[in-house]
Amino acid sequence: MSIKEKYELAKKEYEKWGIDVDKALEDLKKVKISIHCWQGDDIAGFEVNQKELSGGIAATGNYPGKARNAEELRKDLDKALSLIPGKHKVNLHAIYAETDGKFVDRDEIKPEHFGNWVSWAKKNGLGLDFNPTIFSHEKADDGLTLSHPNKEIRDFWIRHCIASRKIGEYLGKELGQPCLTNLWIPDGYKDIPSDRLGPRQRLKDSLEQIFKEKIDKKYNLDSVESKVFGIGAESYTVGSSEFYMNFAAKNDVLCLMDTGHYHPTEVVSDKISAMLLFSDKIALHVSRPVRWDSDHTIILSDELKELAKEIVRNDALDKVIIGLDFFDASINRVAAWTMGTRNMIKALLNAMLLPNKKLKELQDEENYTDRLALMEEFKTYPMGAVWDYYCEINNVPVKESWLDEVKKYEKEELSKRK
Incomplete structure (x- = not known):
């Protein structure tokens, strides 16, 4: 048959x-799924002074064949996209800038450093999303960035985020579809803090400076992403869920929920309907936490299906921006992209057929x-x-x-x- x-x-x-x-x-x-580029090279990026991963992020495994430059990464994405039904988006981090071999610090990145990505996206009918990279840098080595007590360090990261929003606007204008520019920071403390309010006051002030300039939502959508804890920030995370939910609601930016950024008994599927009551749009990073925020390749699990059901049954396919965020260096990276994205689409189809x-x-x-x-x-x-x-x-x-x-x-x- x-x-x-x-x-x-x-x-x-x-x-x-x-x-x-x-x-x-x-x-x-x-439906456009935003496929994260960093699965292809274990979040290394292509900066001239490439640093080791920091900020509570780890990519485990040593499977051969990871992308060593932007051309290889785009080639690998081409292969994965040829195996995934539909036309989608690709999500970039600032560390994937192409600077012709010249050192450009994070606060000096410009739209032209992503021109090759735009040309590639146009050729393939893709959209692009963006993220400032607020980790793996000498000014983030102590685990504090936008909430740092040192104003000079805060100002550096503020400039980086402002530059990132400009890049997001550029990507949206060039490709004719909004770019989601998402902000996540690793800030927190390993042990019990003596001051919880101060870092959050500094983060709030930093964010208000970053989002002060309004950008047409036709080109760029801003979002903020919380986390429950991180490696080196086990006792306290500055950018908690409550902090960002309130900041997003008050400052007209989107709240992005990562499926690995909550306590083990919490599920994002249960949060979607509550968020949609008060937000025109919300954003997701879908990964698979195993005991902690371990970013495994997503499978067609019960929770993934529940996540999709909440989007579909609430007629929210145009209100929920679905991005992926996993990085497994222990298996073929192109296979990880393919499996994960196909499973996200399968989950949506399953929900539509109920x-x-x-x-x-x-x-x-x-x-x-x-x-x-x-x-x-x-x-x-x-x-x-x-x-x-x-x-x-x-x-x-x-x-x-x-x-x-x-x-x-x-x-x-x-x-x-x-």
Whole structure:
């Protein structure tokens, strides 16, 4: 039986519940996932004076073939994108600037240092997102940046973030779609602080300076990202969830939630509906924490599916900006991108193929028996047949055949990198 024939059979099963599968695929094709470039080189970047990772960030593993320069990184992204259905975005950090071999410090980066990325994105019909890189730098070695008691250090990072917003505006103008410029810092203390308020007052003041100049949201969207703890900041994190939620609400910037940046019993899926009540848009970084914020490649887990359900059932596909944020150096990096992004899209498709209206009605009727039974039965509905068809009509490999493409690429390209 052909993929199309299996798809038609699956459609009939879903149509019994009033689910328009063809429309679901049309809607899915419009969703842009922001794929993080740093999976391809273990967050090393290409600065002239490249530093070791710092700021509570670690990429574990030593799988051969990581990108050594921007050209190799774009080539690897090309391969991954050829295996992922749909047209998406790529998320950059400031350390991926190309400066022609000249040292340019973070507070001096300019839009022209990302011209090659823009040309590549235009050629491939992609959007770009951006992040200031506020770690792995001599002015972040003690784990403090925008909340640092030293004004000179704070001012350096303020200038870097202002420059990053200008780059975000440039990317948005050039590519005709808004760039999300997201701000995350590692600031915190390893042991119990004697002053919790002071660092947060300094961070608030720094952020107000960074966001003082308004940029047209048609080109650039600003977001701030919290964290519960970090390596070297186990006892106190300046940019906590409560801090950034309040700052975002008061200062008209987006709140970005990373699925690994909360206590182990908290889940971001439960937060989405609450945030949407008070925000026009929210942003996500999707990763897979294993015991802590370990940024494993995302799998089609229960929580990933719940995350997607909350986006779909609340008609929020145009309100939630979905970005990925994992970095696994223990497996083939192109495979990690491919698996993770395909799983995010699969989770959205799964959510679109649920009788969400009926399930809501059952809940409102307090018919919890039928609700639970129906939710369980749909776990074995033929979503796989619909996914295979979606891949086929988007001219990307069906099922695990993408892995053969990755292995071929590894043999022909990655294995030759030393």
